[in-house]
Amino acid sequence: MKTTDDIIKMVDITKIYDSLDVKTVALSDIDLVVKRGDFIAITGRSGSGKSTLMHIIGLLDNPTSGKYVLNGTDVSKLAEDELAFQRNKEIGFVFQQFNLLPRSTAVENVILPAIYAGVGSKERTEKAVELLTELGLEDHLNKKPNQMSGGQQQRVTIARALMNDPELILADEPTGNLDIKSGDDVMKTLKALNKEGKTIVLITHEHDIAAQAKKIWHLEDGRLINKP
Amino acid sequence: MNFSELLILSWKAIVINKLRSFLTTLGVIIGVFSIILLVSIGSGLQGYITKEISSLGPNIIDVLPGNSLATAFGPGSSNKLILQDARNLKTRLISTAEVSPISETATNAKYKNILDKNIYVIGTTSNYPKTVISMKLAQGIFFTLGQEQSGSKVTVIGYTMYTKFFDKERAIGKKIFLGNQTYTVVGVAEKTGITLGVDHDNVAYVPIVVMHSQFGIDSITEIAVNANSESLVPVVKKQIKDTLLKRLTTDDFSIQTGDTLATTISNITNMLSLALGGIAAISLLVGGIGVANIMLVSVTERTKEIGLRKALGAKRSDILKQFLLEAVILSIGGGIIGIIFGLAASFTLSKFFVSQVTLWSVLLAFCFSAAVGIVFGMAPAIRASKLSPIEALRYE
Numbered sequence: 001m002k003t004t005d006d007i008i009k010m011v012d013i014t015k016i017y018d019s020l021d022v023k024t025v026a027l028s029d030i031d032l033v034v035k036r037g038d039f040i041a042i043t044g045r046s047g048s049g050k051s052t053l054m055h056i057i058g059l060l061d062n063p064t065s066g067k068y069v070l071n072g073t074d075v076s077k078l079a080e081d082e083l084a085f086q087r088n089k090e091i092g093f094v095f096q097q098f099n100l101l102p103r104s105t106a107v108e109n110v111i112l113p114a115i116y117a118g119v120g121s122k123e124r125t126e127k128a129v130e131l132l133t134e135l136g137l138e139d140h141l142n143k144k145p146n147q148m149s150g151g152q153q154q155r156v157t158i159a160r161a162l163m164n165d166p167e168l169i170l171a172d173e174p175t176g177n178l179d180i181k182s183g184d185d186v187m188k189t190l191k192a193l194n195k196e197g198k199t200i201v202l203i204t205h206e207h208d209i210a211a212q213a214k215k216i217w218h219l220e221d222g223r224l225i226n227k228p
Numbered sequence: 229m230n231f232s233e234l235l236i237l238s239w240k241a242i243v244i245n246k247l248r249s250f251l252t253t254l255g256v257i258i259g260v261f262s263i264i265l266l267v268s269i270g271s272g273l274q275g276y277i278t279k280e281i282s283s284l285g286p287n288i289i290d291v292l293p294g295n296s297l298a299t300a301f302g303p304g305s306s307n308k309l310i311l312q313d314a315r316n317l318k319t320r321l322i323s324t325a326e327v328s329p330i331s332e333t334a335t336n337a338k339y340k341n342i343l344d345k346n347i348y349v350i351g352t353t354s355n356y357p358k359t360v361i362s363m364k365l366a367q368g369i370f371f372t373l374g375q376e377q378s379g380s381k382v383t384v385i386g387y388t389m390y391t392k393f394f395d396k397e398r399a400i401g402k403k404i405f406l407g408n409q410t411y412t413v414v415g416v417a418e419k420t421g422i423t424l425g426v427d428h429d430n431v432a433y434v435p436i437v438v439m440h441s442q443f444g445i446d447s448i449t450e451i452a453v454n455a456n457s458e459s460l461v462p463v464v465k466k467q468i469k470d471t472l473l474k475r476l477t478t479d480d481f482s483i484q485t486g487d488t489l490a491t492t493i494s495n496i497t498n499m500l501s502l503a504l505g506g507i508a509a510i511s512l513l514v515g516g517i518g519v520a521n522i523m524l525v526s527v528t529e530r531t532k533e534i535g536l537r538k539a540l541g542a543k544r545s546d547i548l549k550q551f552l553l554e555a556v557i558l559s560i561g562g563g564i565i566g567i568i569f570g571l572a573a574s575f576t577l578s579k580f581f582v583s584q585v586t587l588w589s590v591l592l593a594f595c596f597s598a599a600v601g602i603v604f605g606m607a608p609a610i611r612a613s614k615l616s617p618i619e620a621l622r623y624e
Contacts, residue, residue: 060539060618081543088541099536099621103244115233116541160540 006069007167007199008034008057013066015052015222026052027222030066034201036167039194041202041210044219051172053219054203058091058170059083071167088116092161094190096173098153100145106132106156107141113163124163131159135189151182158189162198169193171202175209187212238554241526242561249558252522256562256600257569259512260593264570265577266508267589270501272582274494281490286458288360289325290484291317291451291468307447308480311436313472314353314451320471321453325464328352328359330450331436333443338405339393347389348431349406351439351448359454366390368400368415375414376435384415386429406432409442461485505589509596515562516600523555523608534612535620548613555605556598563597 013030016023027049034040044050055061056068059075062083068076071090078086092113093099100109107128114124132141135155145153154174161169171190175183187209194200194214202213210216218225242249293307314329321327331351337344354373357363363370367390371382383406390399403410411434420428440446455464465483472481484492527534534547567590577583 055618058539060621081545084538084541084543087539093539095621097621099532099539101533101536103240112537113540116537116543116546118230121233164541 005036006033007036007038007071008032008201009067009069011067013056013063013068015049015056015061016064025222027056027063030224032217032224034168034199036199037194037197039191039200039202039214041204041213041216042219043204043207043210043216045205048219049222050203050205050219052222054170054172054201057201058093058172059087084116088113089164090166090168092158092164092166092169094154094157094161094169094171094174094186096176098145098150098157098177100153100156100160102145105142105144106137106148106159109145109156110160110163112160117164119164127163128159131162132156135159149182150178151185154178154182154186155189158186158193162193167199169198169200171200173204174202175204175206183209234549234553235557237550238557241530241554242557245526248522252518253515253558253562253565255515255518256512256559256597257515257566259508259515259600260563260566260597261570261573262508262511263505263593263596264567264585264589265573265583266504267501268570268574268583268585269577269581270497270504271586271589272578272584273500274497275584276582277493277497278490281486281493286486287325287455287461288486289453289455289461289464289468290489291453291472292482292484293447293449293480295479295482307449308476309448309451310446311440311448313475313481314448316471316475317451317453317468320467321464324456324460324467326355326359326454326456328356328452329436329448330452331439331445331448333439333445335407335443336405337389337393337432339402342393344389344392344430346430347406349439349443350431350433351436351445352433353436356433356452359452361454362420364418366416366418367398368413370433371414371435376437379438380435381409381411381438382414382435383411384417384433385413386417386431387419388427388429389432390416392430406434407442505592512593512596512600515597516559516604519555519559519601520604520608522558523551523605524611526554527551527608527612530612531615531620531623534615535617535623538615538617539621544613547615548609551609551612552602552605555609556601559597559601559604560594563594566597567593 010030010032013027015027016025042050042053056063063076070086075086107125110128110131111124129141135158137152137155140148140152174186190200204210293309311329314327318327329352333349335347335349337347354371354376357370370384375382393404399413399416402413404413453464455461468483537547571585574583574585
């Protein structure tokens with residue numbers, strides 16, 4: 001276990017997209033700290049820099065400048081493969097589009113992060129079955145995504161996010177593609193996970209969804225408006 | 229990710245698109261199939277010729293005009309070998325070898341109302357059966373020294389001629405026309421068979437002096453020498469060389485033993501095998517391009533999958549290996565199928581034509597198909613591994 005209680009610590013994070021002659025400042029001077037056990041919602045209109053921030057938090061992109069410490073490791077300047085390693089270990093992703101492999105079963109989808117972590121075949125399958133069962137999908141273990149409802153698919157995604165037991169769950173518009181009932185279920189699941197000690201960062205543009213988090217941060221034109 | 233997991237992953241991707249995978253491998257299958265089959269034919273040809281040569285006997289030495297096999301058979305070579313050279317050799321080699329000069333020409337033959345316009349007349353001496361041991365008589369005798377020296381018009385005919393003109397009736401003592409002269413048949417040679425389209429039995433052996441005066445020939449096509457024992461072969465070769473050099477230069481003749489002849493011919497057939505294999509390799513190359521093409525399509529189609537795998541922790545090398553292995557499985561799979569079909573075709577062909585499967589062609593075809601997979605799978609795999617996870621996830 002790491003000693004730090006700051007799961008995310010960002011100092012002066014800036015992201016500038018440099019195309020031929022246009023410089024677009026996507027994020028400027030972002031300072032934020034997410035404590036262990038936090039449940040943060042980041043809101044903002046489209047174009048506010050939400051996605052960029054989510055990519056940087058999720059180690060899918062490097063910041064142009066600034067310092068980012070994730071669970072005690074400085075990840076600001078890591079190379080591509082080291083970022084992949086950190087993502088795999090520290091972060092569970094829940095995407096708006098689910099991003100499940102269409103031709104693979106629920107179990108096969110859930111074990112993906114464990115495959116890249118080098119977990120043995122038997123162990124990871126057991127874990128996947130256990131996670132899917134906890135999420136009420138015990139009858140859907142060998143179903144493919146197109147044989148499941150949106151809500152069920154999103155629960156598979158959550159199971160996948162939990163596979164490597166990361167500290168941080170990063171949910172990008174997790175209810176965006178779901179009906180209200182399924183969306184509520186997903187939010188309940190996230191809240192339950194938060195109770196169990198997972199740190200959750202939720203990106204959304206829906207206020208009633210954001211309202212369910214412990215804290216709400218608002219992004220506008222690449223700046224955090226109401227800093228914690 | 230360990231190898232067996234990668235293997236399963238790549239295999240699944242291949243079987244999901246069964247038809248496409250099969251069509252992709254078809255190029256490789258045809259390429260490998262052609263390599264195996266064509267090289268088998270080349271080797272079969274070589275084996276056949278080598279066997280034919282060795283059947284002449286280990287002590288056979290051939291003296292040919294010109295300084296190499298190629299010029300001897302090639303057009304426009306000036307032939308300086310004459311009957312006197314053979315006589316000189318016969319005198320010199322009296323205690324070490326049998327010597328027979330051989331002259332060949334084509335002419336027509338006629339008996340009663342049967343005409344064949346393309347008979348090979350072989351002029352030689354009476355000791356020919358002793359020199360060329362494969363010559364055996366089915367009927368009668370070979371012409372004698374006495375007949376040869378008296379200039380008698382006598383002939384020993386080949387088996388094809390015999391069946392054609394005499395319909396298996398008694399031929400000995402009959403008179404037939406060779407060109408414009410009549411010859412008395414004294415013997416019928418045993419059947420030797422057809423090799424590569426040439427009928428060795430449609431021939432008539434006549435005394436060389438008679439033949440030379442009838443057809444106005446003075447050079448000879450070959451001097452056949454049969455050493456009395458295998459150990460004498462080097463001595464005889466030297467004696468031949470010394471004797472001939474008294475009158476001729478080294479450019480005017482060449483001495484071929486069964487060994488050197490086999491080497492020369494196997495060089496030629498090796499070249500043939502390589503050329504055939506090379507042509508087949510081009511089709512394998514085309515097959516490789518097919519693999520590359522499909523892999524590129526596959527990478528584009530699965531951009532989102534690649535992005536997802538990367539987001540979930542796949543390293544560049546994981547993605548690279550996954551796609552490369554897929555290409556290699558496709559091409560090796562095609563290679564194995566091609567080998568199976570190639571072997572089957574070669575074995576079938578060997579029943580009615582020369583064909584001999586060689587291990588090296590199978591190994592080469594296999595390695596080549598694997599190499600095709602690696603070479604042509606590399607570019608698509610690199611492209612896949614370089615995709616940014618964000619871009620790839622966004623891709624629709």
